[in-house]
Structure formats: C-alpha cells, structure tokens
Amino acid sequence: MKNVLILGVNGFIGSSLAWKILKKTDWNVVGVDLSDGKIPHCLKSERFVFHRKNVVDDADFIDAEIRKCDVVVPLVAIATPSLYVKDPLRVFNLDFESNLLIVKKCVEYKKRIVFPSTSEVYGMCPDKDFDEYESNLVLGPVAKERWIYSCIKQMLDRVIWAYGKHEGLSFTLFRPFNFIGPKLDDIKAPKEGSSRVLTQFAHNIINGKPIKLVDGGLQKRAFTFIDDGVECLLKILENKNGCAEGRIFNIGNPYEEYSIKALADILIESFMEYPEYAERARSVKIENVSSKDYYGEGYQDVSRRMPSVKRAEDELGWKPSTNLRRAIKLTLDYHLLGKDYELETGGAQQ
Numbered sequence: 045m046k047n048v049l050i051l052g053v054n055g056f057i058g059s060s061l062a063w064k065i066l067k068k069t070d071w072n073v074v075g076v077d078l079s080d081g082k083i084p085h086c087l088k089s090e091r092f093v094f095h096r097k098n099v100v101d102d103a104d105f106i107d108a109e110i111r112k113c114d115v116v117v118p119l120v121a122i123a124t125p126s127l128y129v130k131d132p133l134r135v136f137n138l139d140f141e142s143n144l145l146i147v148k149k150c151v152e153y154k155k156r157i158v159f160p161s162t163s164e165v166y167g168m169c170p171d172k173d174f175d176e177y178e179s180n181l182v183l184g185p186v187a188k189e190r191w192i193y194s195c196i197k198q199m200l201d202r203v204i205w206a207y208g209k210h211e212g213l214s215f216t217l218f219r220p221f222n223f224i225g226p227k228l229d230d231i232k233a234p235k236e237g238s239s240r241v242l243t244q245f246a247h248n249i250i251n252g253k254p255i256k257l258v259d260g261g262l263q264k265r266a267f268t269f270i271d272d273g274v275e276c277l278l279k280i281l282e283n284k285n286g287c288a289e290g291r292i293f294n295i296g297n298p299y300e301e302y303s304i305k306a307l308a309d310i311l312i313e314s315f316m317e318y319p320e321y322a323e324r325a326r327s328v329k330i331e332n333v334s335s336k337d338y339y340g341e342g343y344q345d346v347s348r349r350m351p352s353v354k355r356a357e358d359e360l361g362w363k364p365s366t367n368l369r370r371a372i373k374l375t376l377d378y379h380l381l382g383k384d385y386e387l388e389t390g391g392a393q394q
C-alpha cells in the first residue's frame with residue numbers, strides 16, 4: 045500500500061491518474077489543487093483526500109504533506125505553448141521555481157518523486173525517434189521564448205538526475221508526448237492559441253469558427269490517449285522490482301503519428317458521427333496562418349516529434365493501445381454527449 049501525493053490533481057493528467065489509482069490499486073491518494081471540477085468521482089472515494097490549496101502560496105502545508113506521503117507527483121505547471129511566448133516569466137515562476145522547492149523537499153525528507161518532464165525537451169532534435177538516453181536536446185535561440193518551457197524542464201530533469209546520482213534521491217522522470225483526451229483543456233473556453241491543438245480545433249468546429257493550420261499544418265505529432273498514458277504512470281508508481289528507479293521514460297504512442305492537417309481532417313470526420321454537429325463540421329473552413337501571426341515572434345515549431353517507447357515497453361511492460369480515432373471519439377462523447385469513459389467499465393479499449 046502506498047500514499048501518493050498528487051499536486052495539481054484537478055489537471056488533465058492528475059485527475060485521470062488519481063482515478064486510475066483509486067480504481068486499480070489499494071493505495072491512498074492525497075490530491076491538492078485550486079479546484080475540483082474534474083474529480084467528482086474521486087471525491088466519493090474513502091481513499092482520496094482533497095485539499096483546496098494553492099501549491100505556491102502555502103509552503104508549510106505542502107511541506108507537511110510531503111513528509112506524510114510515500115511518493116510525490118508534482119503536476120502543477122503551465123504547459124500551453126502560447127503562454128511560453130506571451131508570459132515566459134509566469135512559466136518560469138510556476139514551472140521552475142515552485143517545482144524546484146518541491147524537488148528539494150523530496151530530497152530533504154527522502155521521498156520518491158515521479159516528475160513530469162516533457163516531450164518538449166527534445167526540441168528540434170533531428171532523430172527519427174527520440175531516445176531518453178541517446179537523443180540530443182536541441183533548442184532554438186533565446187529570443188525565441190517558446191523554448192523557455194523546454195529549458196526549464198530540462199534543467200529540472202538535470203537537477204533531479206543529479207540529486208538521484210549524488211544524494212540518493214529516489215526518482216523517475218516521465219515525458220508525455222501529446223497526451224489527448226476529454227479533460228485536456230476546457231473545450232468551451234479557448235481563445236485562439238490558449239489551449240492545445242485538439243481542444244482548439246474542436247472548440248472552433250462547435251462554435252462555427254474556422255480551423256487555423258499554423259504554417260500549413262504539415263508538422264507532425266504522435267498522439268497518446270490519456271488512459272494509455274496513465275496506465276504507464278501506474279507502472280512507474282508501482283515500481284515493481286525497482287524497474288522505474290532512477291530511470292527516464294518517454295510515454296507516447298509512436299504508432300499514431302499524424303500531421304496537424306490530418307488531425308483536422310479526422311476530427312471533422314469524427315464530428316460528422318454526431319447528428320447535432322454534422323452540419324457545422326461539414327461547413328467548417330480551414331485557413332492557413334503563419335506561426336508569427338498566430339503565436340507571435342517568439343514562437344518556433346517542432347516539425348516532427350516522435351517518441352521511442354522501447355524502454356517503457358521493455359522495462360515497464362507497457363504498450364499504448366488506443367488509436368487516434370478512438371481517442372477522438374471518447375473525447376467527443378464526453379463533450380457532446382456527456383459520456384465519461386472513465387466511469388464506464390472497459391476503459392478506453394474496445
């Protein structure tokens with residue numbers, strides 16, 4: 045039995061991970077967040093304790109919670125590219141400074157940390173797929189603010205690695221690759237550029253706005269369904285025979301690589317399956333926009349981002365199994381029909 049502390053439990057990964065833990069293990073979860081809208085089912089569990097707190101404001105509280113738990117999963121961060129460009133210092137304050145304090149607490153109290161690195165650390169790496177121990181991390185110039193997030197995460201990866209190697213910190217670093225799913229961003233809210241691509245496109249279709257392809261939409265991503273992602277995280281937390289100890293894992297779905305243009309086409313086709321939205325999907329306009337106009341001068345894109353998941357497959361015994369169309373269907377079922385796959389038996393698999 046474990047006591048898992050999830051900071052940012054109401055986020056996309058946090059909410060799904062907490063539910064998966066409660067459903068599949070006998071562990072206890074303490075969750076901290078500013079709000080609880082994504083975790084109503086977790087709140088009903090006797091093994092879940094929720095604290096409505098700001099991780100940044102209440103250092104004494106966080107200190108006490110870290111002391112009490114076995115493993116910390118700190119998921120509080122800004123992870124939206126437009127904000128890297130528009131507000132890089134906010135990204136630095138939250139993603140770097142507040143997380144560094146948490147890492148140091150884990151060192152002090154000898155707690156295991158399972159830390160979210162990011163696919164963004166590989167930047168513009170030219171490798172055909174990105175390997176955790178071999179690939180170079182390739183960032184653009186300082187004047188391209190987009191890279192601040194990648195650089196912050198890389199620095200934290202290096203700090204955690206060094207604490208592990210030189211001061212005995214127990215850790216695993218994981219790198220999510222374009223996780224998608226129902227609770228990614230608020231589909232009703234996004235302003236242009238304020239959420240990740242799938243949410244933005246879905247929002248635009250629902251609201252009769254054109255889909256905008258940045259620089260033609262030829263850039264590619266490998267899309268990973270959240271349920272597959274948190275299955276992998278569960279294996280990391282379980283850490284059977286120390287299989288995840290001191291290791292770095294990409295968590296992605298290399299079998300589901302698509303260009304952003306192809307994503308738009310598949311999403312439009314998927315919308316056609318919902319009679320109420322079919323007409324809006326049929327008539328949606330697709331426009332090209334330059335990255336400079338869409339994000340601003342400080343943006344630079346990643347043209348291809350392909351994970352190698354060989355290490356996660358071999359060392360953790362995990363493999364992603366949900367394809368993009370199925371992931372989109374489960375996401376649209378949630379937003380358009382109010383159906384939550386997490387509450388239904390069978391999970392994401394068909």
Ligand code: UGA
Binds near residue numbers: 163221222223259
């Ligand atoms: C994102 C974020 O940096 C992180 O949340 C995370 O580490 C990473 O994904 C990940 O999940 O692996 P990115 O893939 O660039 O990075 O983010 P999206 O906003 O989802 O954009 C994907 C692509 O779609 C980009 O090339 C972007 O230019 C394009 N896009 C986005 C459009 O063509 N149109 C839009 O309206 C929005």
